[in-house]
Amino acid sequence: xxxxxxxxxxxxxxxxxxxxxxxxxxxxxxxxxxxxxxxxxxxxxxxxxxxxxxxxxxxxxxxxxxxxxxxxxxxxxxxxxxxxxxxxxxxxxxxxxxxxxxxxxxxxxxxxxxxxxxxxxxxxxxxxxxxxxxxxxxxxxxxxxxxxxxxxxxxxxxxxxxxxxxxxxxxxxxxxxxxxxxxxxxxxxxxxxxxxxxxxxxxxxxxxxxxxxxxxxxxxxxxxxxxxxxxxxxxx
Amino acid sequence: xxxxxxxxxxxxxxxxxxxxxxxxxxxxxxxxxxxxxxxxxxxxxxxxxxxxxxxxxxxxxxxxxxxxxxxxxxxxxxxxxxxxxxxxxxxxxxxxxxxxxxxxxxxxxxxxxxxxxxxxxxxxxxxxxxxxxxxxxxxxxxxxxxxxxxxxxxxxxxxxxxxxxxxxxxxxxxxxxxxxxxxxxxxxxxxxxxxxxxxxxxxxxxxxxxxxxxxxxxxxxxxxxxxxxxxxxxxxxxxxxxxxxxxxxxxxxxxxxx
Ligand SMILES: Nc1ncnc2c1ncn2[C@@H]1O[C@H](COP(=O)(O)OP(=O)(O)OP(=O)(O)O)[C@@H](O)[C@H]1O
Ligand SMILES: [Mg+2]
Numbered sequence: 001x002x003x004x005x006x007x008x009x010x011x012x013x014x015x016x017x018x019x020x021x022x023x024x025x026x027x028x029x030x031x032x033x034x035x036x037x038x039x040x041x042x043x044x045x046x047x048x049x050x051x052x053x054x055x056x057x058x059x060x061x062x063x064x065x066x067x068x069x070x071x072x073x074x075x076x077x078x079x080x081x082x083x084x085x086x087x088x089x090x091x092x093x094x095x096x097x098x099x100x101x102x103x104x105x106x107x108x109x110x111x112x113x114x115x116x117x118x119x120x121x122x123x124x125x126x127x128x129x130x131x132x133x134x135x136x137x138x139x140x141x142x143x144x145x146x147x148x149x150x151x152x153x154x155x156x157x158x159x160x161x162x163x164x165x166x167x168x169x170x171x172x173x174x175x176x177x178x179x180x181x182x183x184x185x186x187x188x189x190x191x192x193x194x195x196x197x198x199x200x201x202x203x204x205x206x207x208x209x210x211x212x213x214x215x216x217x218x219x220x221x222x223x224x225x226x227x228x229x230x231x232x233x234x235x236x
Numbered sequence: 237x238x239x240x241x242x243x244x245x246x247x248x249x250x251x252x253x254x255x256x257x258x259x260x261x262x263x264x265x266x267x268x269x270x271x272x273x274x275x276x277x278x279x280x281x282x283x284x285x286x287x288x289x290x291x292x293x294x295x296x297x298x299x300x301x302x303x304x305x306x307x308x309x310x311x312x313x314x315x316x317x318x319x320x321x322x323x324x325x326x327x328x329x330x331x332x333x334x335x336x337x338x339x340x341x342x343x344x345x346x347x348x349x350x351x352x353x354x355x356x357x358x359x360x361x362x363x364x365x366x367x368x369x370x371x372x373x374x375x376x377x378x379x380x381x382x383x384x385x386x387x388x389x390x391x392x393x394x395x396x397x398x399x400x401x402x403x404x405x406x407x408x409x410x411x412x413x414x415x416x417x418x419x420x421x422x423x424x425x426x427x428x429x430x431x432x433x434x435x436x437x438x439x440x441x442x443x444x445x446x447x448x449x450x451x452x453x454x455x456x457x458x459x460x461x462x463x464x465x466x467x468x469x470x471x472x473x474x475x476x477x478x479x480x481x482x483x484x485x486x487x488x489x490x491x492x493x494x
Binding site for chain 2: 132134135139142145153154
Protein backbone atom coordinates (compact mmCIF):
# COMPACT_ATOMS: atom_id res chain seq x y z
CA UNK A 1 0.00 0.00 0.00
CA UNK A 2 1.69 3.12 -1.19
CA UNK A 3 0.41 5.36 1.53
CA UNK A 4 0.58 2.84 4.35
CA UNK A 5 3.73 4.25 5.89
CA UNK A 6 1.70 7.09 7.22
CA UNK A 7 0.12 4.82 9.78
CA UNK A 8 3.31 3.41 11.30
CA UNK A 9 5.25 6.45 12.49
CA UNK A 10 4.22 6.14 16.13
CA UNK A 11 0.75 7.60 15.68
CA UNK A 12 -1.06 4.48 14.59
CA UNK A 13 -4.34 5.81 15.88
CA UNK A 14 -6.05 5.46 12.53
CA UNK A 15 -5.41 3.47 9.38
CA UNK A 16 -5.22 5.78 6.36
CA UNK A 17 -8.41 4.34 4.88
CA UNK A 18 -10.23 5.61 7.94
CA UNK A 19 -9.39 9.17 6.86
CA UNK A 20 -11.95 8.82 4.12
CA UNK A 21 -14.95 9.13 6.42
CA UNK A 22 -14.17 12.56 7.86
CA UNK A 23 -12.63 13.78 4.63
CA UNK A 24 -15.71 12.85 2.64
CA UNK A 25 -17.85 14.64 5.22
CA UNK A 26 -15.68 17.70 4.73
CA UNK A 27 -15.75 17.33 0.97
CA UNK A 28 -19.53 17.34 1.06
CA UNK A 29 -19.55 20.61 3.00
CA UNK A 30 -17.08 22.03 0.47
CA UNK A 31 -19.34 20.96 -2.38
CA UNK A 32 -22.36 22.53 -0.71
CA UNK A 33 -20.50 25.76 -0.08
CA UNK A 34 -19.28 25.84 -3.68
CA UNK A 35 -22.67 25.13 -5.18
CA UNK A 36 -24.58 27.61 -3.05
CA UNK A 37 -22.07 30.40 -3.34
CA UNK A 38 -21.55 29.88 -7.07
CA UNK A 39 -25.29 30.09 -7.70
CA UNK A 40 -25.80 33.06 -5.41
CA UNK A 41 -22.62 34.60 -6.83
CA UNK A 42 -23.95 34.19 -10.38
CA UNK A 43 -27.16 35.96 -9.43
CA UNK A 44 -25.17 38.79 -7.85
CA UNK A 45 -22.94 38.92 -10.94
CA UNK A 46 -25.89 39.46 -13.22
CA UNK A 47 -27.56 41.95 -10.90
CA UNK A 48 -24.45 44.09 -10.43
CA UNK A 49 -23.11 43.54 -13.96
CA UNK A 50 -26.39 44.64 -15.53
CA UNK A 51 -26.72 47.36 -12.90
CA UNK A 52 -23.36 48.79 -13.86
CA UNK A 53 -24.45 49.15 -17.49
CA UNK A 54 -27.75 50.77 -16.43
CA UNK A 55 -28.58 54.38 -17.17
CA UNK A 56 -30.26 54.66 -13.79
CA UNK A 57 -27.69 56.47 -11.60
CA UNK A 58 -28.87 54.81 -8.37
CA UNK A 59 -28.64 51.27 -9.73
CA UNK A 60 -25.35 52.09 -11.34
CA UNK A 61 -23.98 53.64 -8.15
CA UNK A 62 -24.93 50.71 -5.97
CA UNK A 63 -23.41 48.27 -8.44
CA UNK A 64 -20.15 50.17 -8.77
CA UNK A 65 -19.73 50.55 -5.00
CA UNK A 66 -20.48 46.88 -4.40
CA UNK A 67 -18.06 45.73 -7.10
CA UNK A 68 -15.25 48.01 -5.98
CA UNK A 69 -15.60 47.23 -2.28
CA UNK A 70 -15.62 43.49 -2.70
CA UNK A 71 -12.88 43.39 -5.30
CA UNK A 72 -10.78 45.81 -3.31
CA UNK A 73 -10.75 43.88 -0.05
CA UNK A 74 -9.66 40.33 0.67
CA UNK A 75 -12.07 37.46 1.05
CA UNK A 76 -10.59 36.68 4.44
CA UNK A 77 -11.37 40.14 5.75
CA UNK A 78 -14.89 39.99 4.31
CA UNK A 79 -15.44 36.62 5.93
CA UNK A 80 -14.19 37.74 9.33
CA UNK A 81 -16.14 40.95 9.06
CA UNK A 82 -19.40 39.10 8.39
CA UNK A 83 -18.73 36.51 11.07
CA UNK A 84 -17.07 38.50 13.85
CA UNK A 85 -17.71 42.20 13.24
CA UNK A 86 -21.29 42.18 12.03
CA UNK A 87 -22.68 40.61 15.27
CA UNK A 88 -20.93 43.34 17.29
CA UNK A 89 -22.53 46.01 15.16
CA UNK A 90 -25.81 44.20 15.66
CA UNK A 91 -25.22 44.25 19.41
CA UNK A 92 -24.61 47.96 19.35
CA UNK A 93 -27.90 48.69 17.57
CA UNK A 94 -29.81 45.98 19.32
CA UNK A 95 -30.44 43.43 16.55
CA UNK A 96 -29.17 39.90 16.45
CA UNK A 97 -26.83 39.77 13.46
CA UNK A 98 -24.99 36.62 14.45
CA UNK A 99 -24.73 34.45 11.36
CA UNK A 100 -24.30 30.70 11.43
CA UNK A 101 -20.88 29.82 9.98
CA UNK A 102 -22.44 28.31 6.85
CA UNK A 103 -24.41 31.46 6.14
CA UNK A 104 -21.43 33.72 6.77
CA UNK A 105 -19.29 31.46 4.60
CA UNK A 106 -21.72 31.30 1.70
CA UNK A 107 -22.41 35.02 1.90
CA UNK A 108 -18.76 36.02 1.94
CA UNK A 109 -17.92 33.67 -0.93
CA UNK A 110 -20.88 34.77 -3.07
CA UNK A 111 -20.38 38.46 -2.44
CA UNK A 112 -16.75 38.08 -3.38
CA UNK A 113 -17.28 35.97 -6.49
CA UNK A 114 -20.27 38.13 -7.46
CA UNK A 115 -18.09 41.22 -7.59
CA UNK A 116 -15.65 39.58 -9.99
CA UNK A 117 -18.49 37.97 -11.93
CA UNK A 118 -20.19 41.35 -12.32
CA UNK A 119 -17.20 42.62 -14.27
CA UNK A 120 -17.43 39.57 -16.51
CA UNK A 121 -21.14 40.21 -17.12
CA UNK A 122 -20.58 43.91 -17.78
CA UNK A 123 -17.73 43.19 -20.17
CA UNK A 124 -19.74 40.62 -22.12
CA UNK A 125 -22.75 42.93 -22.36
CA UNK A 126 -20.62 45.79 -23.61
CA UNK A 127 -18.93 43.50 -26.12
CA UNK A 128 -22.24 42.99 -27.95
CA UNK A 129 -21.92 45.15 -31.03
CA UNK A 130 -23.60 48.50 -31.44
CA UNK A 131 -25.20 47.12 -34.60
CA UNK A 132 -27.25 44.71 -32.52
CA UNK A 133 -28.54 47.50 -30.29
CA UNK A 134 -29.49 49.47 -33.39
CA UNK A 135 -31.26 46.50 -34.96
CA UNK A 136 -33.15 46.04 -31.69
CA UNK A 137 -34.17 49.67 -31.75
CA UNK A 138 -35.28 49.44 -35.36
CA UNK A 139 -37.45 46.47 -34.29
CA UNK A 140 -38.84 48.76 -31.60
CA UNK A 141 -37.85 46.59 -28.64
CA UNK A 142 -37.95 48.28 -25.25
CA UNK A 143 -34.59 48.56 -23.46
CA UNK A 144 -35.61 45.64 -21.24
CA UNK A 145 -36.64 43.48 -24.21
CA UNK A 146 -33.38 44.41 -25.91
CA UNK A 147 -31.45 43.22 -22.88
CA UNK A 148 -33.26 39.92 -22.50
CA UNK A 149 -34.04 39.01 -26.13
CA UNK A 150 -31.03 40.38 -27.95
CA UNK A 151 -28.12 41.25 -25.70
CA UNK A 152 -27.94 38.62 -22.96
CA UNK A 153 -28.41 35.61 -25.27
CA UNK A 154 -25.36 36.81 -27.18
CA UNK A 155 -23.39 37.86 -24.11
CA UNK A 156 -23.90 34.76 -21.95
CA UNK A 157 -21.86 32.38 -24.13
CA UNK A 158 -19.00 34.89 -23.89
CA UNK A 159 -19.26 34.84 -20.10
CA UNK A 160 -18.95 31.10 -19.74
CA UNK A 161 -15.15 30.62 -19.91
CA UNK A 162 -14.42 33.37 -17.35
CA UNK A 163 -17.32 32.13 -15.22
CA UNK A 164 -15.71 28.69 -15.29
CA UNK A 165 -12.49 30.14 -13.95
CA UNK A 166 -14.36 32.00 -11.23
CA UNK A 167 -16.21 28.85 -10.17
CA UNK A 168 -12.89 27.01 -9.79
CA UNK A 169 -11.49 29.98 -7.90
CA UNK A 170 -14.55 29.83 -5.70
CA UNK A 171 -14.07 26.13 -5.00
CA UNK A 172 -10.52 26.80 -3.88
CA UNK A 173 -11.56 29.80 -1.81
CA UNK A 174 -13.97 27.69 0.23
CA UNK A 175 -10.94 26.42 2.15
CA UNK A 176 -10.83 29.80 3.89
CA UNK A 177 -14.11 29.16 5.69
CA UNK A 178 -12.40 26.53 7.84
CA UNK A 179 -11.05 29.56 9.67
CA UNK A 180 -14.51 30.23 11.09
CA UNK A 181 -14.65 26.57 12.12
CA UNK A 182 -16.86 25.34 9.32
CA UNK A 183 -16.30 21.63 8.80
CA UNK A 184 -15.26 21.74 5.16
CA UNK A 185 -12.60 19.60 3.54
CA UNK A 186 -9.72 21.82 4.63
CA UNK A 187 -11.07 21.92 8.18
CA UNK A 188 -11.42 18.13 8.42
CA UNK A 189 -7.95 17.67 7.01
CA UNK A 190 -6.52 19.98 9.66
CA UNK A 191 -8.43 18.12 12.37
CA UNK A 192 -7.11 14.78 11.20
CA UNK A 193 -3.61 16.12 10.96
CA UNK A 194 -3.73 17.40 14.52
CA UNK A 195 -4.92 14.02 15.61
CA UNK A 196 -2.56 11.78 13.64
CA UNK A 197 0.31 14.08 12.58
CA UNK A 198 0.12 12.26 9.26
CA UNK A 199 0.42 15.37 7.08
CA UNK A 200 1.73 13.74 3.94
CA UNK A 201 -1.03 11.21 3.49
CA UNK A 202 -3.81 13.51 4.53
CA UNK A 203 -2.81 16.45 2.39
CA UNK A 204 -2.07 14.23 -0.59
CA UNK A 205 -5.58 12.86 -0.31
CA UNK A 206 -7.00 16.35 0.11
CA UNK A 207 -5.07 17.54 -2.91
CA UNK A 208 -6.58 14.86 -5.09
CA UNK A 209 -10.05 15.46 -3.71
CA UNK A 210 -9.92 19.19 -4.52
CA UNK A 211 -8.51 18.37 -7.91
CA UNK A 212 -11.28 15.84 -8.55
CA UNK A 213 -13.93 18.38 -7.60
CA UNK A 214 -12.33 20.97 -9.87
CA UNK A 215 -12.42 18.49 -12.75
CA UNK A 216 -16.11 17.84 -12.22
CA UNK A 217 -16.81 21.57 -11.98
CA UNK A 218 -14.88 22.22 -15.19
CA UNK A 219 -16.87 19.51 -16.95
CA UNK A 220 -20.16 21.01 -15.74
CA UNK A 221 -19.14 24.46 -16.95
CA UNK A 222 -18.11 23.07 -20.34
CA UNK A 223 -21.50 21.42 -20.65
CA UNK A 224 -23.28 24.64 -19.74
CA UNK A 225 -21.13 26.56 -22.18
CA UNK A 226 -22.03 24.22 -25.00
CA UNK A 227 -25.68 24.50 -24.08
CA UNK A 228 -26.01 28.28 -24.01
CA UNK A 229 -23.90 28.72 -27.12
CA UNK A 230 -25.54 26.07 -29.23
CA UNK A 231 -26.49 28.52 -31.95
CA UNK A 232 -22.84 29.40 -32.42
CA UNK A 233 -21.79 25.81 -33.02
CA UNK A 234 -24.05 25.32 -36.03
CA UNK A 235 -21.97 25.72 -39.13
CA UNK A 236 -22.91 25.93 -42.72
CA UNK B 237 -50.60 66.40 -53.37
CA UNK B 238 -51.33 64.99 -49.92
CA UNK B 239 -49.23 66.01 -46.95
CA UNK B 240 -45.72 64.59 -47.01
CA UNK B 241 -45.21 61.54 -44.80
CA UNK B 242 -41.65 62.63 -44.06
CA UNK B 243 -40.58 66.21 -43.68
CA UNK B 244 -37.25 67.67 -42.59
CA UNK B 245 -37.53 71.34 -41.65
CA UNK B 246 -34.18 73.14 -41.36
CA UNK B 247 -32.66 70.12 -39.66
CA UNK B 248 -29.12 70.35 -38.32
CA UNK B 249 -27.13 67.38 -37.11
CA UNK B 250 -23.67 67.78 -35.69
CA UNK B 251 -21.06 65.41 -34.34
CA UNK B 252 -19.19 67.70 -31.98
CA UNK B 253 -18.15 70.54 -34.26
CA UNK B 254 -18.65 68.64 -37.50
CA UNK B 255 -21.93 69.61 -39.17
CA UNK B 256 -23.16 66.53 -40.98
CA UNK B 257 -26.69 67.62 -41.85
CA UNK B 258 -26.83 71.32 -42.61
CA UNK B 259 -30.24 73.04 -42.40
CA UNK B 260 -31.77 70.30 -44.48
CA UNK B 261 -35.23 70.73 -45.99
CA UNK B 262 -36.50 67.48 -47.39
CA UNK B 263 -39.91 65.98 -48.06
CA UNK B 264 -41.13 62.56 -49.05
CA UNK B 265 -44.70 61.95 -50.16
CA UNK B 266 -46.92 59.10 -49.11
CA UNK B 267 -45.96 55.99 -51.09
CA UNK B 268 -43.13 57.77 -52.84
CA UNK B 269 -39.91 55.88 -53.65
CA UNK B 270 -36.96 58.17 -53.14
CA UNK B 271 -33.31 57.28 -53.58
CA UNK B 272 -30.50 59.22 -52.03
CA UNK B 273 -27.17 59.29 -53.80
CA UNK B 274 -24.05 61.27 -53.10
CA UNK B 275 -20.39 61.06 -52.14
CA UNK B 276 -19.15 59.28 -49.05
CA UNK B 277 -19.62 61.34 -45.91
CA UNK B 278 -22.31 63.56 -47.40
CA UNK B 279 -24.81 62.53 -44.70
CA UNK B 280 -26.93 59.96 -46.56
CA UNK B 281 -26.89 57.35 -43.81
CA UNK B 282 -27.37 60.04 -41.21
CA UNK B 283 -30.70 61.06 -42.77
CA UNK B 284 -31.97 57.49 -42.40
CA UNK B 285 -30.51 57.11 -38.93
CA UNK B 286 -32.21 60.31 -37.79
CA UNK B 287 -35.51 58.89 -39.03
CA UNK B 288 -34.97 55.53 -37.32
CA UNK B 289 -34.23 57.53 -34.13
CA UNK B 290 -30.68 56.20 -34.00
CA UNK B 291 -29.22 59.70 -34.12
CA UNK B 292 -30.78 62.75 -32.45
CA UNK B 293 -30.83 66.11 -34.15
CA UNK B 294 -29.58 69.44 -32.82
CA UNK B 295 -31.82 71.91 -34.63
CA UNK B 296 -34.93 71.98 -36.77
CA UNK B 297 -37.90 69.65 -36.78
CA UNK B 298 -38.51 66.28 -38.39
CA UNK B 299 -42.11 65.27 -39.08
CA UNK B 300 -43.15 61.70 -39.72
CA UNK B 301 -46.72 60.88 -40.63
CA UNK B 302 -47.94 64.23 -39.34
CA UNK B 303 -46.19 64.08 -35.95
CA UNK B 304 -42.95 65.58 -34.79
CA UNK B 305 -40.34 62.82 -34.51
CA UNK B 306 -37.78 64.24 -32.12
CA UNK B 307 -40.17 66.54 -30.23
CA UNK B 308 -43.50 66.19 -28.55
CA UNK B 309 -46.11 68.67 -27.48
CA UNK B 310 -46.10 69.58 -23.83
CA UNK B 311 -48.56 72.06 -22.30
CA UNK B 312 -48.52 74.61 -25.07
CA UNK B 313 -44.88 74.27 -26.11
CA UNK B 314 -42.71 71.48 -27.38
CA UNK B 315 -40.12 69.43 -25.56
CA UNK B 316 -37.62 66.79 -26.63
CA UNK B 317 -39.36 63.48 -27.32
CA UNK B 318 -39.44 60.95 -24.51
CA UNK B 319 -38.93 57.23 -24.94
CA UNK B 320 -42.67 56.52 -25.15
CA UNK B 321 -43.12 59.00 -27.98
CA UNK B 322 -40.09 57.65 -29.82
CA UNK B 323 -41.43 54.11 -29.55
CA UNK B 324 -44.76 55.20 -30.99
CA UNK B 325 -42.98 56.89 -33.89
CA UNK B 326 -40.66 53.93 -34.54
CA UNK B 327 -43.70 51.77 -35.23
CA UNK B 328 -44.12 53.55 -38.51
CA UNK B 329 -40.67 52.70 -39.82
CA UNK B 330 -38.55 49.71 -40.64
CA UNK B 331 -34.86 49.73 -41.48
CA UNK B 332 -32.60 47.52 -43.55
CA UNK B 333 -28.94 47.80 -42.65
CA UNK B 334 -25.86 47.62 -44.81
CA UNK B 335 -24.43 44.85 -42.61
CA UNK B 336 -27.83 43.10 -42.26
CA UNK B 337 -27.64 43.18 -38.43
CA UNK B 338 -29.70 40.02 -38.04
CA UNK B 339 -29.93 38.53 -34.57
CA UNK B 340 -27.31 35.76 -34.81
CA UNK B 341 -28.66 33.69 -31.93
CA UNK B 342 -32.13 33.36 -33.43
CA UNK B 343 -33.25 31.21 -36.32
CA UNK B 344 -34.48 33.00 -39.41
CA UNK B 345 -38.07 32.41 -38.30
CA UNK B 346 -37.40 33.76 -34.83
CA UNK B 347 -35.74 36.83 -36.35
CA UNK B 348 -39.08 37.51 -38.03
CA UNK B 349 -41.41 36.64 -35.16
CA UNK B 350 -39.63 37.92 -32.05
CA UNK B 351 -40.50 41.60 -32.43
CA UNK B 352 -44.06 41.12 -33.74
CA UNK B 353 -44.81 38.91 -30.73
CA UNK B 354 -42.97 40.94 -28.08
CA UNK B 355 -43.51 44.43 -29.42
CA UNK B 356 -46.77 44.29 -31.37
CA UNK B 357 -48.33 41.66 -29.11
CA UNK B 358 -49.14 39.43 -32.06
CA UNK B 359 -50.00 35.80 -31.25
CA UNK B 360 -47.21 33.29 -31.89
CA UNK B 361 -49.31 31.47 -34.46
CA UNK B 362 -50.12 34.62 -36.37
CA UNK B 363 -46.52 35.81 -36.27
CA UNK B 364 -45.29 32.48 -37.60
CA UNK B 365 -47.84 32.48 -40.36
CA UNK B 366 -46.81 35.96 -41.34
CA UNK B 367 -43.14 34.98 -41.21
CA UNK B 368 -43.84 32.14 -43.65
CA UNK B 369 -45.56 34.57 -46.02
CA UNK B 370 -42.71 37.04 -45.85
CA UNK B 371 -40.06 34.37 -46.32
CA UNK B 372 -42.00 33.11 -49.28
CA UNK B 373 -42.05 36.60 -50.68
CA UNK B 374 -38.25 36.99 -50.41
CA UNK B 375 -37.74 33.47 -51.74
CA UNK B 376 -36.46 31.87 -48.55
CA UNK B 377 -39.40 29.72 -47.48
CA UNK B 378 -37.10 26.72 -47.03
CA UNK B 379 -34.57 28.50 -44.80
CA UNK B 380 -36.76 29.30 -41.81
CA UNK B 381 -34.98 26.98 -39.38
CA UNK B 382 -31.45 28.05 -40.24
CA UNK B 383 -29.35 30.51 -38.31
CA UNK B 384 -28.19 33.70 -40.08
CA UNK B 385 -24.55 32.62 -40.33
CA UNK B 386 -25.65 29.55 -42.27
CA UNK B 387 -26.95 31.77 -45.06
CA UNK B 388 -25.18 33.66 -47.84
CA UNK B 389 -24.99 37.45 -47.60
CA UNK B 390 -27.73 37.88 -50.16
CA UNK B 391 -30.00 35.53 -48.26
CA UNK B 392 -29.21 37.30 -44.99
CA UNK B 393 -30.13 40.64 -46.47
CA UNK B 394 -33.40 39.25 -47.77
CA UNK B 395 -34.13 38.06 -44.24
CA UNK B 396 -33.25 41.57 -43.09
CA UNK B 397 -35.86 42.99 -45.44
CA UNK B 398 -38.45 40.45 -44.29
CA UNK B 399 -37.69 41.22 -40.65
CA UNK B 400 -38.33 44.90 -41.19
CA UNK B 401 -41.55 44.19 -43.09
CA UNK B 402 -42.76 41.90 -40.32
CA UNK B 403 -43.37 45.00 -38.20
CA UNK B 404 -45.80 46.35 -40.83
CA UNK B 405 -44.11 49.72 -41.27
CA UNK B 406 -45.45 52.50 -43.44
CA UNK B 407 -41.97 53.63 -44.32
CA UNK B 408 -39.01 51.45 -45.26
CA UNK B 409 -35.48 52.77 -44.91
CA UNK B 410 -32.70 51.02 -46.82
CA UNK B 411 -29.12 52.01 -46.09
CA UNK B 412 -26.96 50.67 -48.89
CA UNK B 413 -28.58 47.26 -48.69
CA UNK B 414 -26.26 45.69 -51.25
CA UNK B 415 -22.92 47.36 -50.47
CA UNK B 416 -21.69 44.52 -48.28
CA UNK B 417 -22.54 41.85 -50.83
CA UNK B 418 -20.43 40.00 -53.33
CA UNK B 419 -21.36 41.27 -56.81
CA UNK B 420 -23.09 38.04 -57.81
CA UNK B 421 -25.47 38.34 -54.84
CA UNK B 422 -26.55 41.92 -55.44
CA UNK B 423 -29.17 41.04 -58.02
CA UNK B 424 -31.30 38.80 -55.80
CA UNK B 425 -31.60 41.52 -53.16
CA UNK B 426 -32.33 44.27 -55.64
CA UNK B 427 -35.06 42.23 -57.27
CA UNK B 428 -36.76 41.77 -53.90
CA UNK B 429 -36.64 45.51 -53.29
CA UNK B 430 -37.84 46.23 -56.82
CA UNK B 431 -40.85 43.95 -56.36
CA UNK B 432 -41.57 45.63 -53.06
CA UNK B 433 -41.49 49.01 -54.75
CA UNK B 434 -43.75 47.93 -57.58
CA UNK B 435 -46.33 45.95 -55.67
CA UNK B 436 -46.79 47.89 -52.44
CA UNK B 437 -47.73 51.40 -51.54
CA UNK B 438 -44.95 51.54 -48.96
CA UNK B 439 -43.01 54.74 -48.73
CA UNK B 440 -39.40 53.87 -49.49
CA UNK B 441 -36.25 55.81 -48.79
CA UNK B 442 -33.18 54.19 -50.20
CA UNK B 443 -29.51 55.04 -50.04
CA UNK B 444 -27.65 53.27 -52.80
CA UNK B 445 -24.66 53.30 -55.08
CA UNK B 446 -26.48 51.15 -57.65
CA UNK B 447 -27.29 53.87 -60.16
CA UNK B 448 -28.98 51.61 -62.67
CA UNK B 449 -31.26 50.34 -59.93
CA UNK B 450 -31.97 53.84 -58.60
CA UNK B 451 -33.00 54.84 -62.07
CA UNK B 452 -35.46 51.96 -62.34
CA UNK B 453 -37.21 52.05 -58.97
CA UNK B 454 -37.28 55.66 -57.89
CA UNK B 455 -39.89 58.31 -58.37
CA UNK B 456 -37.30 60.85 -57.33
CA UNK B 457 -33.54 60.93 -56.90
CA UNK B 458 -31.84 63.25 -54.41
CA UNK B 459 -28.19 64.08 -54.75
CA UNK B 460 -26.68 64.85 -51.36
CA UNK B 461 -23.57 66.88 -50.88
CA UNK B 462 -22.18 68.08 -47.56
CA UNK B 463 -25.34 67.56 -45.59
CA UNK B 464 -27.68 69.22 -48.05
CA UNK B 465 -29.64 68.25 -51.10
CA UNK B 466 -27.63 69.71 -53.91
CA UNK B 467 -30.00 68.62 -56.63
CA UNK B 468 -33.12 66.51 -56.95
CA UNK B 469 -35.52 65.40 -59.61
CA UNK B 470 -36.88 62.46 -61.54
CA UNK B 471 -34.35 59.77 -62.48
CA UNK B 472 -34.48 61.08 -66.04
CA UNK B 473 -33.59 64.58 -64.92
CA UNK B 474 -30.79 63.59 -62.55
CA UNK B 475 -29.20 60.88 -64.63
CA UNK B 476 -30.09 62.26 -68.05
CA UNK B 477 -29.52 65.95 -67.60
CA UNK B 478 -27.96 66.92 -64.26
CA UNK B 479 -27.81 70.69 -63.79
CA UNK B 480 -25.24 71.00 -61.04
CA UNK B 481 -21.56 70.63 -61.70
CA UNK B 482 -21.15 68.55 -58.48
CA UNK B 483 -23.83 66.12 -59.58
CA UNK B 484 -22.27 65.69 -62.97
CA UNK B 485 -18.83 65.09 -61.48
CA UNK B 486 -20.21 62.59 -59.00
CA UNK B 487 -22.18 60.65 -61.61
CA UNK B 488 -19.25 60.65 -63.98
CA UNK B 489 -16.96 59.23 -61.26
CA UNK B 490 -19.48 56.58 -60.21
CA UNK B 491 -20.43 55.48 -63.69
CA UNK B 492 -16.80 55.22 -64.71
CA UNK B 493 -16.18 53.03 -61.71
CA UNK B 494 -18.90 50.63 -62.72
N1 LIG C 1 -20.94 58.56 -34.69
C1 LIG C 1 -20.27 59.50 -35.39
N2 LIG C 1 -19.38 60.29 -34.79
C2 LIG C 1 -18.71 61.22 -35.48
N3 LIG C 1 -18.87 61.45 -36.80
C3 LIG C 1 -19.74 60.69 -37.46
C4 LIG C 1 -20.49 59.66 -36.80
N4 LIG C 1 -21.28 59.06 -37.71
C5 LIG C 1 -21.04 59.68 -38.88
N5 LIG C 1 -20.11 60.64 -38.74
C6 LIG C 1 -19.64 61.53 -39.81
O1 LIG C 1 -20.74 62.13 -40.40
C7 LIG C 1 -20.53 62.31 -41.78
C8 LIG C 1 -21.70 61.74 -42.56
O2 LIG C 1 -21.79 60.36 -42.32
P1 LIG C 1 -22.79 59.43 -43.09
O3 LIG C 1 -22.57 58.07 -42.56
O4 LIG C 1 -24.15 59.97 -43.02
O5 LIG C 1 -22.26 59.52 -44.56
P2 LIG C 1 -22.75 58.75 -45.84
O6 LIG C 1 -23.20 59.76 -46.80
O7 LIG C 1 -23.69 57.68 -45.46
O8 LIG C 1 -21.39 58.11 -46.36
P3 LIG C 1 -21.08 56.65 -46.94
O9 LIG C 1 -21.40 56.70 -48.40
O10 LIG C 1 -19.61 56.50 -46.71
O11 LIG C 1 -21.90 55.68 -46.17
C9 LIG C 1 -19.21 61.64 -42.11
O12 LIG C 1 -18.23 62.64 -42.21
C10 LIG C 1 -18.94 60.77 -40.91
O13 LIG C 1 -17.57 60.68 -40.69
MG1 LIG D 1 -23.60 55.56 -45.33
